Amino acid sequence: MGNIEEVLTIELPVGENFRIQRCRYTPKKGKPTKRISVVSGIHGDELEGQYVCFLLGEWLREHLEAIKGTIDIYPAINSLGIDSITRTIPFYDIDLNRIFPGSKEDFLPAQIAHGVVEVMRGSDFAIDIHSSNIYLREIPQVRIAKAQENTLVPLANLLNIDFVWVHDAVTVLEST
Ligand SMILES: [Zn+2]
Structure with missing residues (x-):
């Protein structure tokens, strides 16, 4: 079973929190060989990535013995955008994919980008799923x-x- 972890929390001005969650799968026994991050939902109007994450999770749960490394699935980075089917980060109208690596001392979109980089730091591979x-x-x-x-x-x-x-x-594309 994957382990759902909240890896980034940013307080919003409306008394709610922006959150990024990941589902982590690790080998049943032995040390993980590599760490891979599978990322989706940078653009809130591209929903196929969530479906890919769902299918991947389903496959992994049926094949736990096949897992040799750490597999982190981040299905919904721009959760505010996904909730409203908005490509950019709502209100800021910022394309998250153009402001990497971001900064902790900047506005919300830059804080999200910075947080994404920090939580994935140390991954051997990262695959960012987009769609049309x-x-x-x-x-x-x-x-x-x-x-x-x-x-x-x-x-x-x-x-x-x-x-x-x-x-x-x-x-x-430099900041992608
Ligand atoms: Zn995209």
């Missing part, structure tokens, strides 16, 4: 920044996806 929107149809693809090409392309090939897209490090 109602206006655009895309085939499943892996996107990799050119700077990490040599390390990540061999790993991306293990994901059994036909299209691996290596981006130039264009300025607009």
Whole structure:
């Protein structure tokens, strides 16, 4: 069984808390070999990632003996956006995927980005799941920044996806 943990809590001005939860799976016996973070919901209007997280969790619970490392699933990073099917962080209208690495001493979106980086620090791998929107149809693809090409392309090939897209490090994507 996965262990649900609250890994980030930020007090909101309305007397509620912004929270990020993850579900952690570890091997039944022995030390974890590697740690992987599976992330979804950075964009609140891309709901397929939550479904992928659900299916992954379901598969893991049926195959606990297959788990060799630590598997952290973060299904809903921008929970405020997901609640209202909003791509950005509501009220701030900020694309969370463009303000990494963020800062603890800044406004809420930057604090969230900073928190995400901190809780995933130490992961050997992180996969951030995005999806298309109602206006655009895309085939499943892996996107990799050119700077990490040599390390990540061999790993991306293990994901059994036909299209691996290596981006130039264009300025607009630098903070992704
Ligand atoms: Zn997205």
